[in-house]
Amino acid sequence: GAGVSQSPRYKVAKRGQDVALRCDPISGHVSLFWYQQALGQGPEFLTYFQNEAQLDKSGLPSDRFFAERPEGSVSTLKIQRTQQEDSAVYLCASSPGTGRSDEQFFGPGTRLTVL
């Protein structure tokens, strides 16, 4: 079946622009995660949804970052007034249960470059 998909795969933004990154999780998966991966580093947790509820947003680096999953399926990560330090790969993952010990299935990521 289809895996986790993300769009766009690549995004170039000028500093100060707003961007929206989309994640389509595996159908029926309850949990959805966003991670940020800087060049040469491992992914870092940003936020976690269980269905439509955002249960943990402790990893969001600033109030310019906002995530939503209004109907408990597709999720959007929005970054306002992008800065150069926001340049990274943004990974989305989903898991079938509540995320506790479940295997997480990752999408290919969106590479954001802020000029």
Added chain:
Amino acid sequence: DAKTTQPPSMDCAEGRAANLPCNHSTISGNEYVYWYRQIHSQGPQYIIHGLKNNETNEMASLIITEDRKSSTLILPHATLRDTAVYYCIVRVGGSNYKLTFGKGTLLTVNP
């Protein structure tokens, strides 16, 4: 979650076994050892996980020492497609959900 230590890079000849070590000396009794890998330009992929017993699946074997302070991921017959960054993650089972990645080990499989 307990911190893990992995070598930054390793090489392996195609067709040979690749043994990737991980130290997790501060692991707690209820923490599992997980392994993920990330092939270039792809998202991480789950490989295997275990608590205290050795585990094997179609991708790899996981050997955990008796004191649980270290583990080894074994790819029995490495192929060029196994070239990737391998992440060892220690995670509390049943109560934690997010994955805490380190820098991992870049395994390069050579022809």
